[in-house]
Amino acid sequence: MAATANRPDSPESIDLASLAWSLRQPRSAFSYAMSVVTGIMTVSALVPLFSVLYLLILRGGRHLGTAIFRELPPAAMVAGGGFGNAIVGTLIVVLIASAISVPIGVLAAIYVAEFGPETRIAAAVRFAAKVLTGLPSILAGVFAFATVVVTTGKFSAPAGGVALALLMVPTIALTAEEAIKRVPAKMREAAIGMGATPTQVVTRVILPTAMPGILTGVMLAVARAAGETAPLLFTALFSEYWMSNTSPQFLPRTLGDLMKPTASLAVLIYNFSGSPFENQIELAWTAALMLVIIVLFINLAGQSLAKRSESR
Amino acid sequence: VIANEARVIREPSSGEPPEESLTAAAQEISQPPSGLDRGVDRLFRGTTLAVAWATVLLVVYIVWHIGAVATPAIQKHGARFLVGTTWDANRGEFGILPAIVGTLYSSVLGMAIGSVFGIAIAIFLSEGFLSSGLDAAIKALGLSDRRGLARLPDLTESFLRITIELLAAIPSVVYGLWGIFVVIPLVRPVADWLNSHLGWFPPFSTPLSGPGLLPAALVLAIMVLPTISAISRDALIEVPPKIREAAFGLGATRWEAILAVIVPTASTGIFGAMILGFGRALGETMALAMLAGNANVISWSVFSPANTLAALLANHFPEAGKLEVGALMYAALVLLAITLAVNIVGTLILQRANASLRGLR
Numbered sequence: 001m002a003a004t005a006n007r008p009d010s011p012e013s014i015d016l017a018s019l020a021w022s023l024r025q026p027r028s029a030f031s032y033a034m035s036v037v038t039g040i041m042t043v044s045a046l047v048p049l050f051s052v053l054y055l056l057i058l059r060g061g062r063h064l065g066t067a068i069f070r071e072l073p074p075a076a077m078v079a080g081g082g083f084g085n086a087i088v089g090t091l092i093v094v095l096i097a098s099a100i101s102v103p104i105g106v107l108a109a110i111y112v113a114e115f116g117p118e119t120r121i122a123a124a125v126r127f128a129a130k131v132l133t134g135l136p137s138i139l140a141g142v143f144a145f146a147t148v149v150v151t152t153g154k155f156s157a158p159a160g161g162v163a164l165a166l167l168m169v170p171t172i173a174l175t176a177e178e179a180i181k182r183v184p185a186k187m188r189e190a191a192i193g194m195g196a197t198p199t200q201v202v203t204r205v206i207l208p209t210a211m212p213g214i215l216t217g218v219m220l221a222v223a224r225a226a227g228e229t230a231p232l233l234f235t236a237l238f239s240e241y242w243m244s245n246t247s248p249q250f251l252p253r254t255l256g257d258l259m260k261p262t263a264s265l266a267v268l269i270y271n272f273s274g275s276p277f278e279n280q281i282e283l284a285w286t287a288a289l290m291l292v293i294i295v296l297f298i299n300l301a302g303q304s305l306a307k308r309s310e311s312r
Numbered sequence: 313v314i315a316n317e318a319r320v321i322r323e324p325s326s327g328e329p330p331e332e333s334l335t336a337a338a339q340e341i342s343q344p345p346s347g348l349d350r351g352v353d354r355l356f357r358g359t360t361l362a363v364a365w366a367t368v369l370l371v372v373y374i375v376w377h378i379g380a381v382a383t384p385a386i387q388k389h390g391a392r393f394l395v396g397t398t399w400d401a402n403r404g405e406f407g408i409l410p411a412i413v414g415t416l417y418s419s420v421l422g423m424a425i426g427s428v429f430g431i432a433i434a435i436f437l438s439e440g441f442l443s444s445g446l447d448a449a450i451k452a453l454g455l456s457d458r459r460g461l462a463r464l465p466d467l468t469e470s471f472l473r474i475t476i477e478l479l480a481a482i483p484s485v486v487y488g489l490w491g492i493f494v495v496i497p498l499v500r501p502v503a504d505w506l507n508s509h510l511g512w513f514p515p516f517s518t519p520l521s522g523p524g525l526l527p528a529a530l531v532l533a534i535m536v537l538p539t540i541s542a543i544s545r546d547a548l549i550e551v552p553p554k555i556r557e558a559a560f561g562l563g564a565t566r567w568e569a570i571l572a573v574i575v576p577t578a579s580t581g582i583f584g585a586m587i588l589g590f591g592r593a594l595g596e597t598m599a600l601a602m603l604a605g606n607a608n609v610i611s612w613s614v615f616s617p618a619n620t621l622a623a624l625l626a627n628h629f630p631e632a633g634k635l636e637v638g639a640l641m642y643a644a645l646v647l648l649a650i651t652l653a654v655n656i657v658g659t660l661i662l663q664r665a666n667a668s669l670r671g672l673r
Contacts, residue, residue, distance in 0.1 A: 021565075028565055031567040035441055035566070038432045038435055038436045045433055046472070048479065048534045049478060049482070103363075107360045108363045108366075108367045121368070128371045134591045138647075139648055142629075195344050197349050199357065200353070227483025230601075237630065266483060270601075288489055295482070295483060299481045
């Protein structure tokens with residue numbers, strides 16, 4: 001700055017002191033203040049997350065024990081109880097949803113990324129997937145109600161599975177497409193050069209290479225589906241009982257066992273959160289802790305998988 | 313033919329393991345596809361094409377099917393349904409105006425609060441505040457020769473980003489539970505004070521009796537914040553470095569550059585992020601069903617209990633009779649139309665944002 005001031009042709013009218021970085025200058029003071037404000041806002045956005053986690057551990061951790069896996073939801077004012085049937089129900093409904101959505105999502109992604117990336121149908125699939133991402137989860141439930149529940153005449157686990165599958169397909173398809181596109185072109189060309197058919201290229205080279213990325217998408221979709229409540233409210237409904245009358249009671253023995261209202265953690269939390277009875281509210285917190293542990297675990301596992309595949 | 317070529321290529325390299333096995337291996341892995349291979353190939357490609365079509369048709373089918381199921385109710389109630397204000401299944405009287413107003417009001421509030429924080433976070437994470445701030449702190453403490461501290465800014469940034477993404481991973485029913493026991497008790501004293509001192513101002517004109525629009529909108533804001541901050545951050549990072557550098561070269565302070573150059577350049581992307589966040593807020597169900605109060609009231613007050621389309625569906629569907637299911641399907645169709653329109657507009661805006669930034673490069 002001294003050099004500039006000493007130059008003979010420097011215009012006298014510029015007050016160089018006003019250009020210095022100092023908190024006394026309104027310009028830099030404003031800049032500094034804004035930086036501090038954004039920093040505070042960023043940190044304050046983390047408060048809800050930690051508040052949720054803190055309360056879950058504080059209120060939900062109290063009742064954590066093996067009883068919650070073994071016992072059924074309690075009636076009002078009865079001490080103890082658990083939600084073993086809801087954990088099993090969540091697993092079964094999510095399993096059904098994955099069985100439907102993973103093949104659909106991955107196959108559609110293979111077509112879009114590999115066989116016809118520039119075609120009009122590929123653009124349509126991408127657009128449809130993006131529109132489906134924005135589909136309110138409750139409307140997935142409405143759709144499953146109007147198709148599965150009305151057709152079969154029953155609230156059932158498969159009806160809940162169809163609703164959740166609808167929400168999982170776009171996540172799986174979009175992430176699988178990205179993962180397939182990231183496979184280096186030279187691997188594809190090497191396989192073609194050896195005389196592989198397009199199908200062999202996909203199944204022997206591209207899918208194994210893109211597998212970590214595809215799995216990440218599947219895990220993120222599963223994590224989201226496991227926490228969804230709205231689509232299950234009037235498809236899988238809820239049940240106070242185990243799935244089967246014969247031991248082991250948590251395993252559905254027949255198709256008939258599966259075609260009954262099915263409990264899930266998310267719906268249990270919703271039902272018990274509005275309960276006037278302290279024991280049910282406490283159990284809702286424990287169920288919420290359980291659900292968040294499951295969801296965060298799957299989520300973080302999926303993200304670390306993605307990071308590892310990226311660094312490769 | 314390919315197998316022969318492989319053999320030709322392999323042959324000169326004589327110093328390697330026995331040639332016999334090499335050619336055998338080469339023959340095994342490289343050979344022209346058999347008839348079966350070609351059949352399987354055709355079948356597999358046909359399957360993927362069919363599935364691709366199926367996903368597109370699925371979206372069409374969802375809209376068509378919900379529309380078809382709702383048709384009897386549409387014919388019966390007509391446009392009266394959209395402007396009616398009572399929902400009484402016993403008298404067969406159905407109107408969703410309070411729910412439509414509540415949906416839009418809560419989503420606008422949630423989106424506005426979420427956007428302020430989301431965009432601030434996006435700026436904070438994309439403009440290098442962390443690295444410069446932490447560098448200054450490290451220097452001030454005289455720790456700059458410690459090796460491990462060099463990675464601290466990067467680690468903090470990815471910690472912040474992942475934590476904010478995890479906000480989106482918490483199930484909405486858990487937010488609802490948290491909202492009932494934390495947000496409502498926290499908001500109530502503030503709401504009471506605002507109502508008693510500024511009660512003439514329409515948004516503060518009623519007391520908060522428990523569940524209400526404001527707690528629901530606050531939880532909505534937390535839920536849409538990750539969407540808005542992630543997409544806005546992408547938009548800010550996409551701003552070409554030369555534009556940023558040109559602003560600094562002209563002597564702009566950091567915030568002059570951000571507010572006058574960088575944010576306007578990324579504004580289309582940020583706007584698209586806000587629209588998509590709005591779309592998410594419109595369809596969000598559980599937090600609103602648990603926190604908004606489920607009351608068919610139209611009020612300017614943010615403390616008044618309210619209802620939304622999604623909450624209406626969640627609360628009435630499980631026990632609905634045949635007549636009410638028809639009306640609920642009509643309500644679902646209205647919600648579907650609103651969210652589809654908002655999401656399609658948001659997606660198109662983001663596409664345009666990408667296209668216009670391409671021209672700057």
